[in-house]
Each structure stands twice: as C-alpha cells, then as structure tokens.
Amino acid sequence: MLRSHSQVLYSFLPGAVFRHEDRVYGQVLSVDGRRLTDLNDVVIFSEIADYLENWPEDDRYDLPLPRDARMNEYRIISPEAVRWELFPLILECTRRSCGRVRSYQNARDIAAEGGRCAKCGAAQQQLRFYSAHNCGQVKKVYVPKCPTHGYDEISFDNTGSFLTATWRCHGPGCNGAVTSRTNMSPCSCGKWPGPDGVVRMRAHTLDDSRAYRAHYVDLVNVESSTFQTYQRHPNRNQIAVAHFLGLIGSIKDGLGEADTRSDGKRMTAAQWEVKEAVYIEMGLSADEIADLKRVRGPVETGLAALGTVSEAAVEIVAAARTFYERAAVYDRNEVPRMALADQVEVARERGDTLQADAMQQAVDVATTMGISELAVTWEFPIAKVAFGFTREQHEPGHGAIRGFRNQREHDNKYPVYAVATTTEALLVTLSPKEVLTFLHERGEAVTAPTDERTARRQLLEIFADAGARPAPADTIRTLIHTLSHLLLRGLDDGQVGFAESSLAEWMVPETLTFAVYANSLKDFTLGSLWTLLNSRSLSWLRSVCDQVIHCENDPICYQREHRSCERCAYLTFGCRHFNADLDRRVLADFLLSRGALAAARPAAV
Template sequence: MQRSRSQVLFSFLPQAVFRHEDRLFGQVSTVDGTRVSALNESVVYEEISAYLQMWDDDARLDLPLPTVDRRREYTILSPETVRWEVYPLVFECTRRSCGRVRSFREARDIVRSPRCSHCGGGLRQLRFYNAHNCGRTQPLFVAKCSTHGWDHITFDDTGSFTTATWRCRGQGCNNAVVRQTNQSPCTCERYPGADGVVRMRAHTLDDSRAYTPHYIDLVNIDSSVFQDYQKHPSRAQIALAHHLGLISSIREGITQANASSGGTRSSPAEWAAKEAMYREMGLGDSEIAVLRASSGPADSGLAAVDVSQAVLDTVAGRRQVYERAAVYDPNEVQRFTLADQRASAAARNDPAVVQVLDKAETLAKTMGLAEVAVSWEFPIAKVVFGYTRESPVPGDSNLRGFRHQAHHEGKHPVYAVETETEAVLVTLDALAVCDFLVSRGELASLPATEEDAKRKLLEVFAIADADPVPAATVTALVHTLSHLMLLGLDDGQVGFSESSLAEWLVPETLTFAVYANSLKEFTLGALWTLLSSRAAAWLSGVVTRSVRCENDPLCYQENPRACERCTFITFGCPEFNADLDRRVLSSFFQHRGVLAAI
C-alpha cells in the first residue's frame, strides 16, 4: 500500500491500526522510504535524545538514546511505502440471521475460506480490539460455549463494549448469553487500573486513542547562514539579541560573535560605579566617553544582551528559542504583517481594505498582540521516532520505536518530512503580558519598556523551577491563544480543517505559529487572504471562543478550563493538549478590555 508522506506520518506508521479503502482494517507492519539528507542530523538526534530521557530506561522499547556513539544505529527516512497485514483476524457473518463469529490464524486462511462456514454469507471484521499502555495489542477474546465450542458463537454488539455479550445459537442454547465481554489481562504487570488490576482496554478499530505517534517539529531553513547559526557556540546570545531587537539578523549576530575579542563589558550598575571613580580621578567627559565606548555597557549588539547566566543556560539554549530568531529574520523567512498589508492597500489607494485592516490592527493591539503575520514559506520538518498506546504521558506508558529486524538493516528508523508551508505567525506584547502578571500578583512591578519586559519574562522562565506560577500562566496564555486561533481557522471559509493544522510554540518569547500540516510543497494562499480581508472577524471569533464552550456550564467549572469542545486539537499539538486554560486567556482579555470592545 502507498500513501503520501504526510498521510503516513499521521495515520500509517508501524503498528498503527487503520481502515483500508477495501473496507478492511489492517495493522501496519513496516514503512520504507529513501534516506533523508536535508536535515541537520546532529540537531535531530539531540532533540530526540532529550525527548526520550523523559521516559525511564525500562519504559523505552527499541529506542536507545541516540548519543554520538549510537547514532549509527539509527536511520532517518522519508516515508513512502507502507506494508500492512489484515488485522484483527476475527470476523462475523454479515447476515443478521446468522452472525456467527469465526477466527483465523493467518490472513491467507481468509482467502482460502472467505465465506461463513455455516450459511455461506459474507464476512466482516469485528470492530473491537484490545490495547494496553505497555504497547501490546491483541484481537478481541472470543468466548467459548461449553456445549458447542466456537461453532455457533455470535457477538451481540450493543454499541458499547461494556454492555456487549457473547451468545450461542447452537441447538439447545437458543441464543443464550455465554458470557459478558471483559477486558483481557495484560502480562506486562505494569500500568494497573484504578482497581490495581493490569488489563488491556477495548477499542473500536478506528479509535485514535489507542495509538499516539511521538514527534518533534524542527525549523529547517536551507541556507548556509542558518546551518552556521545552528552550530555556532554563541547561538544563545544571538537568539536573545535578535529577540530583544539589538541586532537585525542572525548573520549580523554571527559576524559580531566572530569579531568579538572575548573581552567583557561592564553592566549598567558596574559602569555607574566606574564612572564615579573616573570622575573622582579628574577625568573629563570626553575621556570617560572613550572608556565607555570600549568597556562600558553596550546599547546594541550582542554585548548589550545583559541577561543572567540562568537565562542563557535554561531558556536561550532551547531549540525553539534559537529557531525563533531565524524564523523572524526576514533574510531567512519572508513574512507579511497586518501593517504591511495595510501599507500595501494604502499604496494602491484601496480605502475599503485600509478600513478593514485598520479595524483588525486596532483589535489585535487591544488583544495584546504585538504582531500578526503570514508566511508562505514556513520551513518545518516533522520527525517521528516512536509511539505510545492509551496515554502519551511519561510514566503512564511505554514509548516504543519502529525497528523491524528484517528491514532497514536492523536499524531504528526515524521518519521525517520537510517542507515549506503556509503559516500564521503571532507574537504577544511583552508589556501587556507583564501588566497582566502584575494584576495577578505574579510579578512585583511593571517594567518600563518593551525590551525590559522581554528581559523580565525571560527571567520568569529561567527561575520557573523555583517559582513556577508566572511561567505556567504565560505558557497557558500563549498555548491557549494558539489553539483558539487554530480552531478559528476551521470555519469553512479559508480551506483548512482543524486536523490539517498544527502549531509551533515558543512561550518564552510569547510567539507561536499555526501552520498547514499537510506538509505538501505548495500553498493555497488561504492565510494570505485571511490576513487581507478577514483578520478582524477571525480575531473577534477567538475572543468569543475564550469565554464560550459547547460543554458549558460543565467546562466552565473545570480547572483548568479546557476540553475537546473548546480548546483541544486532534493531531497538531506537540504538548498533547496540556497547559491549556481558557480561564487564563479570558482573564487576560478582560484585563485588556477586549470583551467590552467586540
């Protein structure tokens, strides 16, 4: 069976159960493809290794840490060809008057005997199978009649596994109940239920909860500057300098870092003490100015970053943070903002569009958004390396790899698709967020400038282990807004469904992207149209979604306030719908006065 590369990543990875167009269900055995060479393998393996370390060693199966000395055991492939087997091999007669269940040992046995052995009717698969957090699956257990064995067993499907029953239509049994359905025990002896018993859970064959692929999203810019930047020892300082507006491009940052003599400059406080000493020594203003230029606090460039070592170590070192500088570098990724669109409309003397964009800009500012932009060339790579069943959370499940002894030379396959796609890029106003934290008592005072506010928020994330509340509030704010903006695109007017979109999150810099998750090498231009003509309506809908849910009042009473009807998305959340709370976002909007403005 062959599928597009993006389809394989989402629905047809090894051991996934899926519906085939021939009305059969199957389980993927292997996925083959060509080797990918367009990714920075060092970065890929570093990120996979960091991800895998969230699981205990005995909860990672066929997934050794891809450290430098073990990377030869891995291979990165572009998924192209899917091989699968019919699964499960438990069938029932399609005639309602019969319905007898029949199990097969191998798929070839179905070919030899494709009809009901009792009445000659057609056969169809039973729609349930069992799965467990350890990763094991097995077909539905078929009950046995003490008189007739399995010859006349039927499955009374009531629509719910817990109320379904096994019955016997043999002579004398007269469709009597043989036994209730029950969840099969699992021999792994791990992940017991609430009653302390380790058992598998029954799922319908198309239930996505029984299989969750684990992946990382990487920014993958094909330029020598970006490649040098990824490997540069000063990339953390460059990322922060760009975020703080101290440099205009990552190339400028690399140039400054390479030209640096290695000397240190005084902080503002240190310089104030030195300047006082110089004046006591009788130095004049011109002499002090020369000294300040060489060793005083810098006003721009890498030397002016001036953040704590904790920010450099724990925040700026995160891949998404240094990727953000490249994404927001117009030399690397072109983007068009609401302001750009308005200027373009004004230049072509289109007052109607100018009026629409003025309204959108005003609403965005009121919502606390510093920038809303669109890119046609958002460079994303999705890399999938394993899967879990039942729960994607470390400690609640085993994380399994895709290795197959007879394929890929016995190596551990990692599947990757890279492309440039459409994306909406959003950054919140740092002063607005700090003001919100002050109002909640989570920040002592409001910084004086936007740059100071950005520095303060970086420090908030740097000390999150000791004081987690402010960082959690900011994360929930950014993440929830991202989900509601993504869900707001699924309105039938821009050509995207919720399941075809994904997000890229950098909460430390108040940034996120919502991008087309089809991973195809073309774009529709739908997001460009959205920004040009429907941005105000889209943003208004986001505000409304923050205070309303179809599950209210139940969802309203939950803490956190988030559910499948208001904030959860199906495939595109790298955090599996964690850290979401409409309560935080609606409070932010209320503090900004947005609710009264729409």
C-alpha cells in the same frame, strides 16, 4: 503498499490499524524508505530524548534515550513503503441469518477457503473489534467455544457495544443460546491492573482512534547555510538573545560580529561613568578616553550590548531550541513574513479604503488584545518526526510508549520517520510591556516596565529566575498557550479551509511568540491564512475574544480550577503539551485589564 510521506506519517506508522481501500482492515508491520541525512540529527535526537524522559524507563519499549553514543543506534527514514498484514483474522458471515464466526491463523488460510463462509457459502467480513492495552500490545478478541459444537456454530450478536454484545451458538440443541458474554482479554504485561486487580485489555472498534496515537516532535528546519552555521555556532545563544532584544538586524549580522569580536564583555553605562572618572584623574586626554570607550565602553547595538543580560538568561533561557529557532523564524532574510499592520498601508496605496479600514479595525483589536504583531508567512519551515506510539492511555505514567523497530529491517536500528516541509503559518507576538504590566498588576512582577526594550530584558530575567520564582513564568506560559489554542480553534469555522485537526502550534513563551501552522506536510499552500489576514482578521479576532468568555460546557467549565475543556480550549491533535497549562481565566483577566473584550464587540447599528 505505497503512500505519500504525509499519509504514512499520520495514518500508516508501524502498529497502526487502518482501513484499506479494498474494504479490509490491516495492521502496519513496518515502514521503509530512504535514509535522510539532510536534517540536524543531533537536534532531533536531543528533542526525542527530552520527550522520552517524561516516561519512566520501564515504560519505554524499543526506545533507548538517543543521547551520546546511543544516537548511532537510531536511523532517520523518509516514510515511503508500508508493509502490512490483514488484521484481525476473525471473520463473520455477512448473511444475517447465518452470521457464523471463524478465527484464522494467517491470511493464507482465508485465501484457501476463498473468503467464503464454510456454513452457507456467503461472503465473510472482518469482525469489527480488537483488543488493546496501555502497554501497546494488541490481539484479536477472544472467541469462546461451545462445549457441544466447538467453534463451528458460533456467531457474534453485535449490539453496538462490546460490553453488551454476546456470543451465541446455533448448533442443534443450543438454537442461538448465549454461549458467553464478551470478556476483556487478559494482558501478559502485568501493568495497570483494573479495579479488581486483574490486567485486562480493552475492546475497540477497528476505527477507534483512541487505541493508537503516534508521538512526534516538530522543529524549525531552515535549510539556508546561514541557519546551519548559526545552529552550530558556539555564540548561538548570545546571537538569539541579541536578535530578540533588537540589538542586531539578522542572525547573519550576529554571526559576523561573533566571528570578528576579540573583546570581552563591554561595560554598562554606570560602569563606564566610574571608569571614565578614573581615566580623567589619570590625566588621559579626551581622544584617548574616546578610543577606550569605543573598545570597552557601553554600546547600544550588537552582541556587545548584552552586558546587562544575566548569564542565566543567556545560558539557560536562550539555550532552549525554540528560543534560538525563533531568531531565524523572525529574520526576514530566512523566513519572509507579511504583517497585518503593513498590509493596511498596501490596501490604502491601491485605493481599497474599505478593506484598509476593516484591516485597521483588526489591528486596533489586536493591539487591545496585547498583540504587538500579527503576521503570515508562506514559508514556515517545519520538520515533523515520528518516533513512537501509545495505545489506550497516551500520557506519561498511564501507559507505555513503544518504538518502531523491526529486527528484520533498517539493520536492526531504531527508526524514526521524518518529513520536512514548507507551509503557511500565522505568527503572533504579544507585547512584552503589556504582559509584564499585567504581571505587575497581579503582584507577580516587582516593577512595571517603562518601554518595550526594557520589558524584553525583564522578560528574559523572569524565565531565568523561574526556578526560584515560578509564578510569573507559569502565568506567561498559560497566557500564551491558551491564546494560541483559542486562535487556532477560531480558524475551524469552515471559512478558511482548515479543520482544527489539520493545524498545529509552535510556541516560544520566553519571547511571547507562537505560530499556528498548516500541519498538512505538503510543500504547497492554499493561501488560506493570507486570505484570513486580509479579509477576515477582524471577525476572527472578535470570535476569539468571545470564546475566552463563553464555553458550551458552561457553567461546568467556568467553575473549574483551570477554566478549559474539550469544548473551548483543548486540541485533538497539534498540542505537544497534551493540553496542559491552559486556563481561560488567566487570558480573560489579561484581556479585561486592557479593555480588549469590550473593544472586540461589534459596534451597535
């Protein structure tokens, strides 16, 4: 069976149960395709290993940590051809007066009987239940045997719930009597027993999405040679920090400076003041001191201006993949973007004052929300990589995660399936000065910043010191993550063409940056987010501010320790952190401290 790359990655990965267009259900056995060699496999496998380390080793099946030499045991595949089998092989007669059930060993036996009921000759259909367990195993439901008539007269009385459904026998003497209640099949794994200590599978309908979830990692995949060089460069961290601090204009400038510098760390202004006094006392001329200052003295731009940034900020904070990816995403030479504030001027230049005024109101609301830049790009380069799946329970410690290996394919390697695409995205950056002022008011930051540049440096040190003082970094993560979810959910209003399940987030809390992107994995864009930015940004931001305060589950949600739930902040898909670190209370406090919630209300008519 052939499907598009995106279809396979979302709906037809190994182990998934799906409905075929021929109105039958099947289970995917394996997925084949060409081997991909143009992605950064080192980064991909590092991210997969970090993800898998959240699971205990005993709960990882066919998923060794892809580190060092074990990376060679994996293979990155473009998902194209799907091999599947009919599942489950329990059929029931479609004639309601008959309803006889028969279990088959393989599809050939069904074909031999023509798919017809042996009792009345009517067409058969698959029984719409199967059993699954946290460990990842699945099996067809257990069909009981009548002591008198065997399996020939058994029917399934479907009440709409597997818990109340029954098996009945219609043979002479039984006359439709209940043969057995439905029972949960035992699982041989021995893990995650029920309250009675017995390990059982749970029945699911064939369309129940809870019984299977694929696990992915997303990474920025800029294809330019500049980005590829930057990714591998030994000074990548310094370049990323310098770009975030505004000390270099592009990562290309940073690469050029890193490759030509031969000097060590430059002095700070205070250090130079002391050293200059020494030079004067030594009798050096003004020209000689000026030459030394150019080489060793303080500078305000370039990598040399990183002197006051701690080693921990460079070696720990900037080493995170998303941090150095952010430098490329926010480099207009690599990923062009259009900011809302700039589009106000474009609208005024073409004489569209009504739209310009509405957009300016949106800029004002965004500013009061602490957003320093709201932009759109049509060229957000994302690669999505699927490497395993879970059933029933999808979080570490509650179930097992399984890989996709099939010993008869891919030279017995462990396959991961990847699709790279360029899509549209909203790029959001909060003001470091406003966020750190908020932290200072909460008592989590020692000093309030005086300007944006100082605030950016303080922000880096907060995350560098997160091991000793976690509170401010945790507050920032919660603030960024919650706002990201509410902005994403705010798009699911039927007016921009996106459902919540078709969007995903990319976050860099260390830089107060996140993106909401179209998770379609198709190399074209509808321009919906561009339309949002130009025509609906004001109403969108206002609705998000309203969502901060109100939830359909209130007052229950309002009274939770972490004020968030499936009705206000949770995402069905698209959240790598499984909806952790969300709290509308933190976001509401931040917006209230700035007067944003009042400013977002429409003016009275």
